[in-house]
Amino acid sequence: MNEIPTTYFLFLAAFLFSIGLAIVISKKNIILILMGIELMLNAGNINLVVFSRSDTSMIQGQLLALFVLIIAAIEASIALALVVLIYKHFNTLELDELNKYKN
Amino acid sequence: MNLSNHTIFIIATLNLVLPLISFFILIFFAKKIARKGDWLGTAFLGINVLLSVILLLDLKFSSITNQQFLFPMDWFSLGSNSFRISFLINNISILMLIMVNTISFLVHLYSIEYMKGKRNYERYFPYLGIFTFAMIGIVLSNNLLLTFMFWELVGFSSYLLIGFWFDKEAAVKASKKAFLFNRIGDIGFLLALLIIYINFHSFEIEEIKKGFSLSFQNHALPLWISLAGLGFFAACVGKSAQFPLQIWLPDAMEGPTPVSALIHAATMVAAGVYLMIKVNFLLSPEVKIFIAFTGATTAFIGAVPALFQNDIKKVLAYSTISQLGYMVMGIGFESYLPSFFHLITHAFFKACLFLSVGAIIHAMHHIKHDLFLSGDYYDFDAQDMRYMGGFYKKMPIAFIAFIFSSFALIGIPLFSGALSKEILLETSLQWAQANAKNGAIFFYMIPILAYSTLLITTVYMFRQIFLIFFNKFRLAEIDPKAENIFNKLKENHWLINIPLLLLTLFSSFIVYSYNPLDASKGWLLQWIGNGQLATHFSIIPLLLIVSGVLIALYRKKALLNNLEYFKIHKNSNTPNFIKSIRNDWNMDALYYHTLVKSGFTVSHWISKIDSRILDRLINFIAVVNVIFAHLLHWIDRYIIDGILNLIIRVTKLTGYIARSIQSGKLQNYIVFLFAFIALIFIIIYYSSEA
Amino acid sequence: MILLFYLFSFFIVASSGAILFVKNIVHCAFLLMITMLSISGIFILAGADFLAIAQIMIYIGGILILILFGIMLTQRNNINQVPISNFRTSITSILIIGLVFTMLITIIFKLDSESLINQRQELIASSSISQIGFLLMTQNLIAFELIGILLMVALMGAAMIAAQFQDKPIHANSSHE
8 A cells, every 4th residue: 555656646636637527518418517526526535535645643634535525425415406406497407408598 | 977886786676676566556456546557557667767777877887897786685594505696787687677677668658558448457567567577587686596486477477468368268378378388498497407506506697607617617518517508498498489399479479469569579588598698608519509500490490480471460479489599599609799689689679560560450450440330340350461551651650660670670781680680690600610610511501591581581571561551451442441441540649659669769770889780889789798799791691681672572463462362262372381381380280299199198098097096096995994994893802802801700700709708608617717727827837947 | 556556547547438428327327336436446545444435335325326316307308318519519628638637747747756655654554444533523523513514404405405396395394594
């Protein structure tokens, strides 16, 4: 566990973040966008955890990552509730269509 | 007497300007002045005569021999060249001045009576005034350019005067012809002026003389001098009716008789000879030979048609041509002073001839008018000699005037013409002898022509005397009613007679010298020459004159037969070749068929080509214009509109891009967010890197 | 250990990349599950054992179920078809992704890797869960309590939202403002 250099994790986190961003930008379904957001949050979590390894005695990073996790869960639940509501209203989940109902 | 320079200048200027003032006043106000202003013009001319006599006396009795006055004034300057004009007042010009002024004054006097009641009377005296002004200008001007201007003005005034009765078609044609032939000569004048100016850089005769003698004093003369001389001679040929431009002079008899007296006897035709005398130093020997031949030819071919004319004035016109030929011939012999002398004497006796003939014509018009009034209108030409006759009883003064002046013309001793003609004939013989030394026999043609002209002159003048004054009044034999009117003819008015008498006086020898046979000791030749012209009395002219008279008498019988024929048939039975000679050797027809017709065809042809080419050119230009317009249209539509469209599209695109930032789509916002973050990062990173 | 890392990271990369290109939503959800599992593996490798288990429990056991429920509830019509993103968006996304990735890579390269050496060598061997619990109760107590409140609020909120289309009166417990 000690031999894996930090930068490898960081690369991975960066990659994961970029892919999450790509999904957010280019997908039309809201649920998929939610998945992308989750991926981005997880990338941040990896970063936090990895940097907590350099912390001398504290695991502040992991703690924070825990909090982030919990909050991600909260947010995902609320979002999905809203998604269901939206679906009931507009009968579609595509962003472009939803855009037209702006007013 | 010795007048100051200033006075002389004033007198000369007045002399020049008074006729011009008369012209201006009479042109504008003639209708309002009493008698239409004829006395005004005459008075001005009278003053002119007095002034010129004063000048003559001053110059003649001055202490300096061959004094001459120049009054140079700066006229204008072009850049560094300044043109000066100056008066030329020396013995020759003074004599000419007196001649011009006297004859003009006498013509004015005469015209008051002659032109009385004729139409357009108020225009007559102004025209005479401007003519006299132009002629005096030619006489007094030292500057060749100024002479040219006056030359042209003289031509123009003669146009006005010849065509005075402008409703007569013949008069209009004659005046145009006179003007045109003068113009042809003036081309030569212009060329000569150009050559002179280029080489001597001055138009003044005195300066040119100095320059000439500096450069060419004993050297052979270059070609351009000959060309200049020929140019001036061309002007002389045009103005003085030499061969081949002499045909305008007979036709110019359409003008009133006093006008013919002034213009064609005395002044205008003499201007050519005067010019030659002024520029005589420019003439090279070849040119002089040419001049002599031309003069002799003119003298001959002018005299011959006069034998066959039936119109009074035409006889005199042809005789003018012939005498001018004599003068020009004299110039060819380098005997300038005899030519000039003949010019002066010719002026007076020819004017006298014309004026006396005018009296006859005046009487004939009167007869015609009376015949018309009495209800018997018989249309005859009042100037046709075949209707005349027996006037010597009715108009003795005119008869005496005519006799004297025609004797002077023929060259009978005791009259003025003899004095000058003698010298010329002598000189011709000497000249021919001098030039024929190398066996060129043809030089003898000139004296032959000159002497034979003398014979012919005698014959036609005596014929004319007989036809007009002797025999019976032939019109009365054709139409009896005219007899009464003829018998009632009175002597002429004094306004006609006084000029006639004066001119008769000047036609005799007294005025010029005390010796009736030899003028070289007379005051005139002494004054203008240096007394070097010694003539000896030669018997040949006298013989010729006597033989001429005998021929005329011999032909009298044939003449009477012709007149009988004429009375019955009212036309002559002259053979055709004589008819053609009478028509001035048919030169009119010759000119017409060669020059005029070819001119017409060439111009017609050119106008056709021109119109076609012009038409095509215009069409072409129109087509080019249309094509150009289409091109512009294309450019306008595609290029300009294209640029416009391009700008529009770019703007739209920019707007679209700018608008799309605010699309309202979440994902776009996220894109922009991260794009800007990356951008900022790059900026910061690379700036910190550097 | 490196091999495990490579394995897990391969799974992550592959599955998350596949989410981009797969057309079926349900497949995407399952790919997300695989990604989560691999991430928890990475957590273990990074020494966060408790966090890994928590991740599995929360994400896979909670969020993914929720996503699947959401998918199933809302994709009546086109459950097998996910609309493809159009070309322009793909280009933009690739550009942005490239940019962002490069940015992050640059940062990573700039890091002074010697100072990031793992210093907690002795604590790695022991489990972290006691450490986390200790910290939660002492140092980050307020955060812990607040998280609890937040969870409760979220629960109530979600219930309220979901109850809106059921035509039933809201539960008396929740007094949502």
